[in-house]
Amino acid sequence: AQSVTQLGSHVSVSEGALVLLRCNYSSSVPPYLFWYVQYPNQGLQLLLKYTTGATLVKGINGFEAEFKKSETSFHLTKPSAHMSDAAEYFCAVRGTNTGNQFYFGTGTSLTVIP
Amino acid sequence: EAGVTQFPSHSVIEKGQTVTLRCDPISGHDNLYWYRRVMGKEIKFLLHFVKESKQDESGMPNNRFLAERTGGTYSTLKVQPAELEDSGVYFCASSQYSGASTGELFFGEGSRLTVL
Numbered sequence: 001a002q003s004v005t006q007l008g009s010h011v012s013v014s015e016g017a018l019v020l021l022r023c024n025y026s027s028s029v030p031p032y033l034f035w036y037v038q039y040p041n042q043g044l045q046l047l048l049k050y051t052t053g054a055t056l057v058k059g060i061n062g063f064e065a066e067f068k069k070s071e072t073s074f075h076l077t078k079p080s081a082h083m084s085d086a087a088e089y090f091c092a093v094r095g096t097n098t099g100n101q102f103y104f105g106t107g108t109s110l111t112v113i114p
Numbered sequence: 115e116a117g118v119t120q121f122p123s124h125s126v127i128e129k130g131q132t133v134t135l136r137c138d139p140i141s142g143h144d145n146l147y148w149y150r151r152v153m154g155k156e157i158k159f160l161l162h163f164v165k166e167s168k169q170d171e172s173g174m175p176n177n178r179f180l181a182e183r184t185g186g187t188y189s190t191l192k193v194q195p196a197e198l199e200d201s202g203v204y205f206c207a208s209s210q211y212s213g214a215s216t217g218e219l220f221f222g223e224g225s226r227l228t229v230l
Contacts (some may be wrong), residue, residue, distance in 0.1 A: 043118065101170065107157075
């Protein structure tokens with residue numbers, strides 16, 4: 001069975017500071033891992049995904065995430081926060097042997113302080 | 115190209131009433147999913163259609179929920195009768211590929227349901 005844990009339901013950072021959103025997963029098989037972002041009054045959109053290959057994945061808007069199998073983690077980072085990054089972020093895992101189900105975390109709301 | 119569209123964006127109903135949510139997936143996407151997020155909780159899987167067939171409905175909470183996808187195009191999710199705990203945001207998503215694919219899900223903006 002797959003599951004996702006996002007530590008911290010709310011994270012606040014100053015504009016220009018490092019953004020670090022944590023995600024740990026549980027999966028009995030090599031997972032596919034995703035980060036989605038939801039801006040106010042919008043649907044979820046894909047930030048980045050890890051499937052195979054390079055463990056450091058770069059996404060849109062300057063975000064990146066690193067898959068660490070030994071730590072079962074897929075933390076999301078951005079070197080310098082921008083006001084427009086304020087949104088809710090969801091980590092998701094999808095098992096490679098399942099019928100397509102995605103398992104989401106509870107989400108982390110990011111606030112950027114000017 | 116149009117994305118996934120959902121209607122209504124917000125619905126407020128009383129306990130015991132019926133509500134029908136609609137989802138139009140991206141054209142050509144055979145896979146359609148319904149998810150729900152209760153406030154503060156994770157986004158939980160409800161069910162998955164491949165074309166008009168229900169591939170997996172293991173996440174449907176109970177028999178008050180009925181999902182259909184006639185003709186393999188748009189889908190409806192009916193809640194009858196609605197209960198207070200049904201309140202939340204219902205997301206629809208679609209994808210082109212299924213099975214052991216790396217394909218992402220494309221989400222709609224969600225339908226917020228409030229049951230009073």
